[in-house]
Every structure is written in C-alpha cells, then in structure tokens.
Amino acid sequence: MLIAIWGDELSAWVAAAELARTGNEVLLQQSTPSESSHRAEPGLMESLATGMAAGRIRLCHHQEAVQAPWHWLASHPADISQAETLCHQLRRQGPDNLVLINQSNFGIGASDRLHALLDHARQQSLVCLPDTLQQGQALQQFATPETLLVGCEETDARLRLRALLRPFSLRLQQIQWMSRREAEFSKFAISGMLALRLGYINELANLADRLGVDIEVVRQGMSSDKRIGPHYLAPGCGFGGHHFTQYIEGLADILAEARHSTLLNTVLSENERQKELPFRKLWQHYRCDLQGRRIAIWGCAFKPGVASVDNAPSLRVIRALLAQGAQVQVHDPEALPALQNALGRVAGLSLHQDPYHAARETDALLLLTEWPQYSSPDYARLLRSMQTPLIVDGRNLFEPDYLRQLGFTYYGVGR
Amino acid sequence: MDKQRAWQQLEQLSASESTLHLRDLLQVEDRFSRFSFRQDELLLDLSRQRLTAATLTHLLQLADSCDLAGWIEALFTGERINHTENRAALHTALRLPANATLMHRGEELVAQVQTDLARMQRRVEQLHQGQWRGFSGEPIDTLVNVGVGGSDLGPMMVCQALDSFQPAQARRITTHFISSMDGSQISGLLDQLDPARTLFVIASKSFSTADTLANAATALDWLVRASGLPPELLSRHHFIAVTANAARAEAWGIPMDNQLHFRDWVGGRYSLWSTIGLAIAVRIGMEGFRQLLDGAHRMDLHFRHTPFSHNLPVLLALTEVWNINFLGIHAHAILPYDGRLAHLPAYLEQLEMESNGKSVDRQGKRIDYHTCPVLWGEIGPNAQHAFYQLLHQGSEAVMCDFIVPARRYADQSDALQSQHRLTLANCLAQARVLALGDAAVDQSHATPWQRYRGNQPSTLILLDELTPASLGALIALYEHKVFVQSVIWNINPFDQWGVELGKRVAGELLDAIGTPARRDRFDVATEGVLDQLYRRWSDGEGHPC
Numbered sequence: 031m032l033i034a035i036w037g038d039e040l041s042a043w044v045a046a047a048e049l050a051r052t053g054n055e056v057l058l059q060q061s062t063p064s065e066s067s068h069r070a071e072p073g074l075m076e077s078l079a080t081g082m083a084a085g086r087i088r089l090c091h092h093q094e095a096v097q098a099p100w101h102w103l104a105s106h107p108a109d110i111s112q113a114e115t116l117c118h119q120l121r122r123q124g125p126d127n128l129v130l131i132n133q134s135n136f137g138i139g140a141s142d143r144l145h146a147l148l149d150h151a152r153q154q155s156l157v158c159l160p161d162t163l164q165q166g167q168a169l170q171q172f173a174t175p176e177t178l179l180v181g182c183e184e185t186d187a188r189l190r191l192r193a194l195l196r197p198f199s200l201r202l203q204q205i206q207w208m209s210r211r212e213a214e215f216s217k218f219a220i221s222g223m224l225a226l227r228l229g230y231i232n233e234l235a236n237l238a239d240r241l242g243v244d245i246e247v248v249r250q251g252m253s254s255d256k257r258i259g260p261h262y263l264a265p266g267c268g269f270g271g272h273h274f275t276q277y278i279e280g281l282a283d284i285l286a287e288a289r290h291s292t293l294l295n296t297v298l299s300e301n302e303r304q305k306e307l308p309f310r311k312l313w314q315h316y317r318c319d320l321q322g323r324r325i326a327i328w329g330c331a332f333k334p335g336v337a338s339v340d341n342a343p344s345l346r347v348i349r350a351l352l353a354q355g356a357q358v359q360v361h362d363p364e365a366l367p368a369l370q371n372a373l374g375r376v377a378g379l380s381l382h383q384d385p386y387h388a389a390r391e392t393d394a395l396l397l398l399t400e401w402p403q404y405s406s407p408d409y410a411r412l413l414r415s416m417q418t419p420l421i422v423d424g425r426n427l428f429e430p431d432y433l434r435q436l437g438f439t440y441y442g443v444g445r
Numbered sequence: 446m447d448k449q450r451a452w453q454q455l456e457q458l459s460a461s462e463s464t465l466h467l468r469d470l471l472q473v474e475d476r477f478s479r480f481s482f483r484q485d486e487l488l489l490d491l492s493r494q495r496l497t498a499a500t501l502t503h504l505l506q507l508a509d510s511c512d513l514a515g516w517i518e519a520l521f522t523g524e525r526i527n528h529t530e531n532r533a534a535l536h537t538a539l540r541l542p543a544n545a546t547l548m549h550r551g552e553e554l555v556a557q558v559q560t561d562l563a564r565m566q567r568r569v570e571q572l573h574q575g576q577w578r579g580f581s582g583e584p585i586d587t588l589v590n591v592g593v594g595g596s597d598l599g600p601m602m603v604c605q606a607l608d609s610f611q612p613a614q615a616r617r618i619t620t621h622f623i624s625s626m627d628g629s630q631i632s633g634l635l636d637q638l639d640p641a642r643t644l645f646v647i648a649s650k651s652f653s654t655a656d657t658l659a660n661a662a663t664a665l666d667w668l669v670r671a672s673g674l675p676p677e678l679l680s681r682h683h684f685i686a687v688t689a690n691a692a693r694a695e696a697w698g699i700p701m702d703n704q705l706h707f708r709d710w711v712g713g714r715y716s717l718w719s720t721i722g723l724a725i726a727v728r729i730g731m732e733g734f735r736q737l738l739d740g741a742h743r744m745d746l747h748f749r750h751t752p753f754s755h756n757l758p759v760l761l762a763l764t765e766v767w768n769i770n771f772l773g774i775h776a777h778a779i780l781p782y783d784g785r786l787a788h789l790p791a792y793l794e795q796l797e798m799e800s801n802g803k804s805v806d807r808q809g810k811r812i813d814y815h816t817c818p819v820l821w822g823e824i825g826p827n828a829q830h831a832f833y834q835l836l837h838q839g840s841e842a843v844m845c846d847f848i849v850p851a852r853r854y855a856d857q858s859d860a861l862q863s864q865h866r867l868t869l870a871n872c873l874a875q876a877r878v879l880a881l882g883d884a885a886v887d888q889s890h891a892t893p894w895q896r897y898r899g900n901q902p903s904t905l906i907l908l909d910e911l912t913p914a915s916l917g918a919l920i921a922l923y924e925h926k927v928f929v930q931s932v933i934w935n936i937n938p939f940d941q942w943g944v945e946l947g948k949r950v951a952g953e954l955l956d957a958i959g960t961p962a963r964r965d966r967f968d969v970a971t972e973g974v975l976d977q978l979y980r981r982w983s984d985g986e987g988h989p990c
C-alpha cells in the first residue's frame with residue numbers, strides 16, 4: 031500500500047519504519063527526524079535506513095504525497111493549522127476512499143474538525159489512532175501491540191484499516207472501535223490516570239519520609255491488591271519526557287477551562303516540586319549551604335533507555351545546584367549530548383563518560399535515572415573516591431540498609 | 446522684585462479677584478489651551494483653577510523672588526539643602542541613566558547607585574528564576590515587605606498600580622506588605638504562609654525603626670518555631686535587609702551578602718527609586734523598574750530645564766500656593782479615577798504632609814502663613830459615595846486633584862472598555878460640577894437643598910495611560926511640586942522632626958505599662974489611663990489575671 035507520512039513526531043517516524051518493514055511503500059517529506067531524542071530511539075535510524083535502501087521509503091514532493099490513498103499524520107500539538115491546510119488539499123486533490131490516520135495530540139474534538147474538512151461524498155475519512163508509544167521501546171510497541179484504541183466511524187475505513195494493521199496483530203488481543211472523539215478522550219484519560227498514580231505514590235512517599243515508614247514496603251502491599259496492581263507506582267524524583275507531559279498538560283488545561291478543576295494541574299505542579307527532591311535532601315543535609323561542594327549526578331535522561339532530557343528532573347536539579355555555587359559532575363550512558371544541548375556551556379558543570387570519574391572527590395552522589403548499569407556499582411571504589419560517601423537515591427534503586435552498613439549516608443524517596 | 450512685594454501684590458490681586466467665579470472664567474474660549482500643559486505622556490490641566498493670566502504672572506514673580514531657580518540647581522547638584530540634618534536630598538540621582546555622572550563630596554554617585562541596583566537585580570533574578578531557596582530547599586514564592594512610612598507606602602502603592610505589568614517569570618512570587626506595629630497584619634498573614642517558602646524584606650533606612658523590628662522579630666520567631674533551625678541560619682536564608690545602615694542590619698543577624706543598600710542622601714519618603722523598591726522590581730521586573738526610573742528622570746529634566754511658565758511641577762505648586770495662601774483653602778483631596786491608584790492618596794499624604802507640614806522656617810523662625818493643607822483622598826468613584834457631599838455642598842473650601850488615564854483596557858473586552866468610559870464621564874462630570882455648580886445644567890427648578898455653589902477649584906492630571914514610565918513621571922511631578930512649595934514657604938521639606946518626640950515618649954512609657962501608676966511621673970491623664978490599664982491587667986493586687 032502507498033502511504034504518505036506527515037509530521038515530525040516520534041510516532042510518524044516509527045510508523046514510517048514499521049510500515050516499510052512490512053512491505054508498504056512509504057512517502058516522506060523529510061529524510062530524518064528533527065529532534066535528536068527521536069533520532070536516538072533504539073533501532074529507529076537503522077530501520078529507516080534499511081527501508082530507504084530497499085526503496086520502500088522515499089522522499090517525495092508534497093504534491094505527489096497528497097495523491098496517496100493512505101495518509102499518516104503525527105504532528106506537534108502546535109501545528110494544527112498545517113494539519114487543516116493538509117485536509118483542505120486532500121479534499122481537493124486527494125483520491126476517492128482516502129484514509130487519513132491521525133496520531134497527533136491536537137486536543138479533544140480536533141479529529142472531528144479535521145474529518146469535516148475531507149470530502150465525504152468521495153468516501154474520504156479520518157481515523158483517530160491515539161499514539162501510545164513509549165520512548166525507548168517504540169518500534170517494538172508499534173510492531174506488537176496488545177490492544178488498539180481506534181476512533182473510526184465509517185465501515186469502509188474500518189475494513190481497510192484492519193488490513194493495514196494486519197501485520198502488527200501477532201499479539202493483538204483486542205481492537206476497541208469507538209468514535210474519534212472517544213478515542214481522543216481515552217488517550218487523555220489514560221495519561222491522566224497514570225500521572226495521578228505517580229503523583230499519589232510520590233505524595234505518599236514524601237509523607238513516609240516524615241513518618242519513618244518505608245514506602246517500598248507500602249508499595250508492595252498496595253500492588254498486591256488486584257484493584258490497584260503494580261504499574262506506575264514507583265516513587266521517585268518526578269516524571270519527565272515530552273509526549274506524556276504534553277498529554278497531561280493538555281488534559282489539565284481542558285479540565286481547568288471547562289470545569290475549573292485543579293486536579294491535574296496540582297499533579298503537574300507537585301511533579302515539578304518532586305523533581306527537585308534530591309536537591310532538597312542535599313540542601314538540608316548540608317545545612318542550606320552548597321557553595322563550593324562537588325556533586326556527582328548519575329543519570330540525566332528523563333528515563334532509562336532514552337537519550338533525551340526533555341522535562342527531566344536532572345535539568346532542575348543541576349540548575350538548582352549551580353545556582354547555589356556547587357560544582358556538578360554528570361554521567362549518563364546516552365543523554366550527555368542532549369544535556370549539553372539543553373544547558374549550553376556553563377561554569378561549574380562537567381560531563382563524564384565514566385560514572386566513577388563523575389563521582390571522584392565529590393560530597394554527594396545523586397542518582398536521578400535508573401539506568402540498569404547503575405544498579406550494582408563498585409561500592410568500595412565509590413567509598414574510596416568520594417570525598418563524603420553520601421548517596422541521594424532519587425529512584426530507590428539501592429538497598430538502604432546495605433549502603434548504610436558499608437558506610438554511606440543514604441537518602442531515598444520515602445524510605 | 447523682593448518676596449514681600451510679590452506676596453503683597455498677590456494679596457491685592459486676591460482681594461480684587463475674590464468675586465471671580467469659575468463658571469465665568471470657563472466661558473473664555475481659549476482658557477483650556479492657556480491653562481493646560483503637557484510633558485510627554487502627562488497633561489496637567491489647570492483650567493478649573495481660579496487662576497487668571499494676571500495671577501499666573503504674579504505667582505511666577507513670587508517664584509523668582511524666592512530664587513526658585515537657584516534652589517532647583519541646589520537640589521539637583523546635591524547641596525546640603527536638608528540643612529537641619531546636614532544632608533543633600535539627591536533622590537533625582539537615583540533616576541539618572543547609567544551613563545550619566547554626578548560628583549558629590551568627592552564621590553561619583555551614579556556608579557554607586559548603579560552598583561546598588563545591580564546587586565538588587567541579581568536578587569530579583571534569583572527570585573524570578575526560583576533559585577532563592579528557603580531552609581527546606583523549596584524556592585521562595587512569597588515576599589513579605591516589612592517596613593513603615595517610606596519603606597512601605599511607596600513600594601506598596603507602585604506594586605498595586607503596576608500589577609498588570611508583571612512579567613511571566615514574576616508571577617511565581619506573591620508579595621505582601623506589613624507595616625503596623627500592633628502585629629495585627631503579620632499575625633493574620635503568617636497563618637496563611639508557608640515558612641519554607643517565605644522571604645522577609647526588612648526595609649528600614651536606619652534599621653532601628655521600632656515598628657519594623659518588632660514585626661521582623663515576630664517573623665524570625667515564626668520561622669524558628671516552624672523549622673526548629675537556629676535563628677542565624679534562618680536570617681541568612683529568609684531575610685533581606687534594605688537599609689542605609691549596614692552595621693545595624695548585620696548586628697540584627699542579616700549578613701552583608703543579603704543586604705541591599707541606599708545612601709543617607711535618600712529621604713525615606715523619596716526612597717522608592719532606590720533599593721527600597723525591591724518589592725516593585727520583584728513585581729514588575731528590573732526592566733519595568735528602569736522604565737519607572739526613566740519616567741521620573743524625564744520629569745526631572747523637564748523640571749530642571751523648562752521655563753517656569755511651562756514647567757509642570759512649578760505651575761502646580763504655585764497654583765496650590767495661590768489656593769492655600771491667597772484664597773484660604775486648607776483642604777486638599779486626591780481623587781484617582783483608576784482603582785490601581787488606590788494607595789496613591791496615602792502615599793501623597795506622607796509625601797506632602799511629612800515634607801511640608803511645618804511652621805518654622807529655614808532660619809528657625811515661627812512663620813505666620815499657612816503651609817501644607819490637610820490632605821486626604823480615595824478612589825474617586827468610591828469617594829463619590831462617601832465624602833463628595835462635603836465637596837459639593839459643605840462649608841469648607843477644598844481643592845481637588847483628579848487623576849485619570851485616557852486609555853485603559855485597550856486589548857480587553859468591550860464591557861471593560863465601557864467601564865472605563867463610564868469612569869471618565871464621572872471624573873469629568875465631578876470636576877465640571879465642582880467648578881460650575883448650578884450652572885452646569887438647568888437648575889431653575891431646584892430647591893435650596895439641591896443647589897450647588899460651585900467654584901471649588903480642581904486640577905486634572907490626564908495620563909495617556911498608566912505605565913511604569915507615566916507613573917514615574919506622575920510621582921516625580923508631585924515630589925517636585927512639594928519642593929517648589931517648600932521654597933516659596935521657606936521651609937525644609939526633607940526633615941521630619943515632628944515625628945521624633947512621640948517615639949521618645951513611647952520609650953519612656955513602655956516600662957510604665959502594666960505597673961502601678963506612680964504620681965508625678967507623667968501627666969494626670971496619662972497616669973489615669975496607666976492606672977486603668979494596671980487594674981485591667983491584674984486583679985488590682987498586682988497579680989496578673
């Protein structure tokens with residue numbers, strides 16, 4: 031099938047790679063993702079290169095792309111007017127029976143508005159397929175989804191979409207068909223629910239800190255309740271990322287506007303506070319004076335497996351430390367270039383390829399991203415090389431009692 | 446011409462002009478163009494004042510006879526015109542652009558002022574970036590300005606007036622003002638604040654103001670109890686001193702690095718332009734603060750270099766001198782037709798009455814003419830429902846200042862724009878009725894109680910719009926007006942000895958509160974109340990109840 035890809039979001043590029051891999055002919059408007067964090071998505075660039083080498087992915091002129099029978103749209107939330115222009119063009123120049131699959135986060139009701147711009151007399155229609163990909167494992171998630179939420183209100187389009195997605199249904203247990211508006215709402219609702227869970231467990235962790243309770247024990251207790259389950263219940267120093275935050279901000283705005291509700295805005299602002307938690311623990315430990323202290327940071331990516339620092343806690347923590355006159359030494363297996371890009375060259379900040387170099391001569395080690403390689407470090411080496419053996423574990427990755435036994439001062443989140 | 450002669454001529458003129466009524470003066474075709482004056486974004490309309498061309502001529506002669514030009518130069522060049530305290534009054538130096546220079550007693554002042562401002566800017570940016578941290582490590586999001594008089598009224602007035610000029614990064618900081626000695630403001634406020642995120646600005650020129658230090662002590666105590674941390678640590682992270690007395694602030698516990706300074710040549714009621722304006726800079730950003738300074742500076746240049754016949758502060762001052770000394774008007778109402786200027790009357794009460802509320806001249810002689818009138822005010826439209834009755838039909842002659850912006854809500858709803866039109870209509874209507882009285886409309890069937898005498902003079906100040914720059918110009922206009930009047934009255938507007946004695950006596954009385962009254966220590970009235978207090982504090986036997 032001939033499919034034109036529009037937009038520069040991660041899901042646009044993942045769709046291009048995966049659709050080409052399964053034999054479709056894919057038309058692009060640009061040859062590589064603009065955002066470095068998208069280019070760093072594991073396997074993506076290789077897969078795109080393979081598709082291009084095989085001739086199944088090619089660049090083409092806008093005019094040619096408009097005439098394709100399939101269109102895949104994954105644009106930035108701010109680019110809705112370009113999407114409208116595209117729909118106008120598709121109405122005029124696109125073929126009969128055209129299907130436009132919208133994965134952009136334009137807000138609830140946007141898919142209906144775009145659909146209205148198409149030529150329904152010629153059976154042109156828009157399908158809303160909310161983007162559920164997570165950075166770091168996007169290709170695999172696209173290839174083998176377990177469930178799909180699809181906003182599609184035309185029987186013809188439904189049949190054609192089923193055919194297009196057929197190669198990706200190996201593990202598919204269910205396709206939930208619903209209206210476009212319901213599909214958009216569901217995506218928002220899922221993101222909001224996850225954010226609420228994270229906000230709630232962090233709130234509990236901060237309380238546990240004060241009450242001398244270990245939140246990890248409490249969390250296991252909560253998870254064992256079937257109504258609750260284990261997902262999105264890990265306390266830590268806040269969630270970041272680009273995509274997730276965008277959806278929650280979008281939903282928070284809708285709730286604030288339509289209902290004067292502050293529920294999700296509170297979750298968001300508390301999350302911003304939570305990102306600075308490791309800084310606060312350190313600040314309190316050193317009696318409100320970090321001037322001249324040397325601080326190591328392990329992990330600056332917003333989560334393990336990504337090279338991106340979008341909305342990452344590390345940004346806030348590093349800025350806070352530098353503002354207090356501390357020297358900051360950062361290690362991250364993948365996201366150092368992104369960090370350099372986000373902060374520019376600043377005095378007091380150094381980036382290290384080796385985690386033990388970053389920890390050398392430091393007054394504290396802050397763990398902000400739970401990369402697997404940090405889980406069992408050479409503690410003896412750390413004890414030898416750190417000025418003060420103090421660890422602030424922003425992800426509850428380590429075993430507190432063991433570290434204390436070794437001679438570390440340990441602060442976790444809620445333990 | 447000597448001053449006595451000029452004064453006598455004005456007295457004669459007032460006798461011959463006493464029968465003039467504003468309803469007749471306002472019949473003259475070109476009156477508005479002859480009696481209104483513009484300086485950049487500000488129009489001073491004196492056409493509803495009981496002035497004639499002759500009055501103005503003689504008033505200008507009076508100004509010349511007092512060597513006003515010489516005094517203005519003395520003000521700007523830093524002569525010690527505050528002679529009772531042996532100081533200059535150089536608030537105008539605070540508003541000079543960074544590239545200017547001004548030598549004063551062997552020191553280059555502009556560089557010093559800019560250094561003080563740069564230190565303030567660093568703190569403002571730190572707050573706006575969320576990088577001033579409290580004891581828990583949370584960013585400060587609440588600023589409490591603790592000060593009284595000039596350390597309170599100016600910053601509070603400007604913060605309220607320019608609230609809509611808050612840049613995005615300033616919105617994270619909420620500002621409160623605490624002044625009253627009795628603790629009623631601070632006790633209510635502290636209940637609502639998070640100690641971990643609150644920063645106190647202790648603003649006191651001398652750092653010995655009892656009211657301010659009492660509030661500061663309460664604030665510190667609150668922080669100690671909330672955090673369990675030692676006071677030294679808390680005063681380092683939750684207090685900034687703004688003062689001209691670094692040593693006293695340091696002795697109180699605020700380290701040098703957390704102090705912002707201004708100099709003894711800045712009077713308290715002229716200090717909002719200095720680092721005392723920290724709360725303003727936090728609210729509207731340093732850029733807005735510099736626009737405020739620039740507006741005032743342009744008024745300074747106008748005042749210093751424009752011939753008196755077109756000089757706004759001079760003309761405003763002389764007009765009021767005419768009202769006070771020759772027409773016998775001793776009450777002055779300040780009536781802003783813009784709710785953002787709600788604190789302007791209180792601010793001007795201090796500026797005018799503390800500056801010129803005096804009756805001993807520069808040579809130490811008691812004077813036999815009136816000086817500063819009683820001044821009060823309120824947001825005009827609200828005052829219409831309160832004291833305008835007295836303005837229109839009372840027995841007192843009152844002069845009024847109407848202050849209103851021409852444009853407002855330009856980019857907002859039609860409903861709000863029509864509210865502004867309604868406000869303008871009311872402002873003009875009140876000025877018109879005060880001036881014309883019954884002649885404003887057909888009053889042929891009015892009862893005696895419905896009659897309006899008119900002939901109450903008023904000034905209208907029309908700002909193009911209320912901005913940091915136009916507000917700066919407006920305040921400078923009043924400052925310089927006050928100065929011109931002090932020159933005519935031959936008094937020192939920059940001291941305030943009249944507020945000292947009460948403080949001293951309060952110090953003596955403090956020990957006597959709650960103890961059995963001793964005779965012959967104070968006066969019978971004071972001793973009587975002391976005795977009543979003692980009885981109500983104890984069971985009469987000396988035991989506390």
